Amino acid sequence: MTSFAAPHISCNEQVGADIARIYNIQRYSLNDGRGIRTIVFFKGCPHRCPWCANPESISPKRETVRRKSQCLSCSPCLRDVDACPSGAYAHIGRDITLDALIREVMKDDVFFRASDGGVTLSGGEVLMQAPFATRLLQRLKGWGLRTAIETAGDAPASRLLPLARQCDEVLFDLKIMDAEQSERCLGIHLPRVLENFQRLVNEGIRVIPRLPLIPGYTLSEANVRAVLRFLQPLALTELHLLPFHSYGESKYRMLGQTWAMAGVSPPDVAVVDALRRIAEQQGYQVITGG
Template sequence: MTSFAAPRISCEEGTSGGEEVARIFNIQRYSLNDGQGIRTVVFFKGCPHACPWCANPESISPRIETVRRESRCLHCAPCLRDADECPSGAFERIGRDITLDELEREVLKDDVFFRASGGGVTLSGGEVLMQASFATRFLRRLRRLGVPCAIETAGDAPADRLLPLARECDEVLYDLKIMDPQRAREVVKMNQRRVLDNLRLLASEGIPVIPRLPLIPGYTLNDENIQYALTLLLSFGIRRVHLLPFHQYGEPKYRLLGQPWAMDGIPAPSAREVAYFRKMAERAGFEVIVGG
């Protein structure tokens, strides 16, 4: 396999009045698909990758963005194009900076649901490893309070950034996408060798890892890619996987951002295709969840 230079991950963390801040774009409450129980998911802004099927294009840029929703627009004259001044909310800001204290207060509003369901907080993105320092400090706070913690990551960052964060987690949801290193570099700008080295490291540390395999037509939805992933996971002693079928839910977001949708017109995998790959994994000895 060909070696190649890794994409540079820049961290967007900063300070506000002396306080460390992170940039997020959403806090999603009552999620059932991002870890055990009822979860509150914090979406960090910024991602170094370029997955054509990304369902959250608003997560990619680390910058705060402003979008306009035509359906809400009153066509004021003159238009200030200011999210704070817009009387109808047609102009909307995507992204905000938040301190550790502010984020802690936000997620602990849901503490009763965590305790009742065995849920907790999941940090997602974008790519949370772009803001790993903040994320690690935040999860340490939550763990001291007894809140279960998880992250969702593609694992493409230096190990000294990933490992301290992963050690604060009860679960690491680990995305495995295009397994061939050359194609991963060309299509999604990912250092697949580093992704797999980090996965091996987490497994050797005994950190609970749940690999997630997206089923993307034209990219990962084929026997070779899935079998490669399953064989590798078995060698690491991992026996659970989530299969994530492609969907078109992200398409309206691309229109809102004025960006082309590379997967336009591509159908979701059929129930028969999903069942085929589920059976492949189960026959290999995996516990499989579809949708995860």
């Protein structure tokens, strides 16, 4: 098995045009696509989902946070990331060039080849940095890697389509299926989302619909059936259900923010199973939590 030789950045390259802002690279993931995945999380999201488990992804700006559990309560505290002796103060978000990011993800090349895995671009919302993401996936496809994105699909088709065409699969979130409520609660323009979803399917791109099951928002039989009615003419076979969890609560505290879902419990297993059976009865292979 051959190893990857990282590309050299020439002094002639206009690397200023090839810079993205990311906040994490997660390795060895078994979700978010086939095989072993490396997930690149892009910073910035235009939406305001109350249940977001990654609040550090929302602002496109670099942020400085204090991890209370690591803080030594130094006196005087300079609140300086570089001067902090324990690493309690840290930046969220870093700028990275296209070639540098390729070098980072290709460190896992051996795992991609062994597992038929690849690279998934997530967020935030990757469509906010679509030109960079498109170039990145073009380069990775050139190395024979499998590629995917996670998206809510709420952007002009001119941004979505060139990026999606570089993907082996698009993990596409469908959330609140009432247009007025979707706009008011999430800031998502549902008609554009549904039109984009149909465009991807019509182009022959493999699209996997995903539905977060959120108490008070999407966790209802009516909303699930609305998703299934939309999908019915598209002849898809796979559906992912993503039950609500509270793993992100500590991040809100770290950012000094209040979480809108504080005190909300994950959905009962029986409730999720009932919704899963409704989809399975319509012929879908349903993956829960994938």
